[in-house]
Amino acid sequence: MAIDFMDFRRVFDRDVPSADGIPFGLRADMPGYVPRQRDRRHALADLLIALTRSLDRRLDISLMRGAFEQTLRRMVPVRTVQLRDAGSRWANRSGAVTSPESVALEVPGADPDAPGLLEATFDPGCRLGDWDFQMLGLAAHIGALVVEIERSRLQLLRAGLASPNRPRRDGAAPLIGSTPVMQALRTAIERVAATDFTVLLEGESGVGKELVARQIHDLGRRRNGPFVAINCAALVETLLEAELFGIEDRIATGVRARRGKFEAADGGTLFLDEVSDLSVSAQAKLLRAIQDLAVERVGSTQTHRVDIRIIAATNRRLSDLVERGLFRPDLFYRLSGVDVRVPTLRERRADVIELASYFLERHRPVRPLRLSAGATDALMTYDWPGNVRELERLMERAVTLAESDVIELDDLPPTVRGDYATALGPSLRRNDTLRAWASRYARLVLDRSHGNKRDACRVLDISYHTLQSYLRFPIHDPGAREPWEEESRATLPTDVESTA
Secondary structure (H helix, E strand, O other), X not given: OXXXXXXXXXXXXXXXXXXXXXXXXXXXXXXXXXXXXHHHHHHHHHHHHHHHHHHHOOOOOHXXXXXXXXXXXXXXXXXXXXXXXXXXXXXXXXOOOOOOOEEEEEEOOOOOXXXXXXXXXXXOOOOOOHHHHHHHHHXXXXXXXXXXXXXXXXXXXXXXXXXXXXXXXXXXXXOOOOOXXXXXXXXXXXXXXXXXXXXXXXXXXXXXXXXXXXXXXXXXXXXOOOEEEEEHHHOOHHHHHHHHHOEOOOOOOXXXXXXXXXXXXXXXXXXXXXXXXXXXXXXXHHHHHHHHOEEOOEXXXXXXXXXXXXXXXXXXXXXXXXXXXXXXXXXXXXXXXXXXXXXOHHHHHHHHHHHHHHHHXXXXXXXXXXXXXXXXXXXXXXXXXXXXXXXXXXXXXXXXXXXXXXXXXXXXXXXXXXXXXXXXXXXXXXXXOHHHHHHHHHHHHHHHOOOOHHHHHHHHOOOHHHHHHXXXXXXXXXXXXXXXXXXXXXXXXXXXXXXX
């Protein structure tokens, strides 16, 4: 089916009569319609507006091709539209019509020997009218501009003449921390980012696995492509295939064709978060797509190959789930191999204050705050079961509820204050002496040791005699002095210094 592209400029010529068009879904012998010149101008304007908006959106050029295909699919009643670059992995396919239900148009480019391809498919038994082919021909020329814009920006980025930095989509914090485990994590990210291998991230909930995945994407060669994240735990079983692989147009009443997550991530990175929460049937469907890097939309018989990098994350050990029969071994070996473990916050307690200061600095325009010494010590001793996410929410709570410009111990929730507030809080309020505070702390340790004084002495690293003196000290009256205090003044200062 040969198309003369030079004749399409006559579409906007006022002296040329309107060409007849056959509505999509009608037979050739059924009455047609005659589109007006205004309708054609509006359709072309819609296409150009869609491209302009996608070009302006966060400087993400990769969105232009998707906007072009989606808008053209609404303009011309076809099932699918695909714009293919001359250098793409489909370049070996013929530019001619592949079947009675499809039409392929040549997309002119800078290199006459390597033209692109604009392919449209439609339902069997339906015929497109002249106006439909004219719009497809015009779209082929516009598609050439889309391809050239993508290619030119990629060349500028590779030459270092344009900034690849785009605003963060999630506003998440960067990798904060200077402990040895964080330095090792950064080294692992740099090494992994230099490859295209599938990566499995393991770590507790809230440690920042998605942030690590974004770092791998931004440092890799796919940083100019999209980063598509999927929360596998939120996928509905009945809509799984449509969400991941896409759906064709009109397979049900009111259903419009759309791309799945795999196609949306083409040329970039697909992040599968909490992959351990997938059902066994969903794991089987995902395995085929990951193995072949090809997807088949719901309601379609055509397979589309995708060029993506896959990063999976889980808060549970997949090897344990495999042993229990809750995770497919073949999918596990497909995802595992290049494993990166994201450390918990309690493994890097020295980073807690650095992270807290970072979160407070982010909210400084709202309210400038700083941590008191007591609050700092409480944050350092807390176990952080929610990890970095819990710390970030805690700082937001402090910004909202703190009564002064200094976050005090009482401004922290009881779960964070915990035993630290029980031991230190009353002493601070009473202005206790060091001996009174040590006595209170010794009682807490003895209680944790279930009344075993020898265990308490071992934990406190003091003698049995010193423990007894602490236990006899009247903490209800910090200013009082016992008779034994004068007798033991020669030995107590050394022991008190050892406890401090």
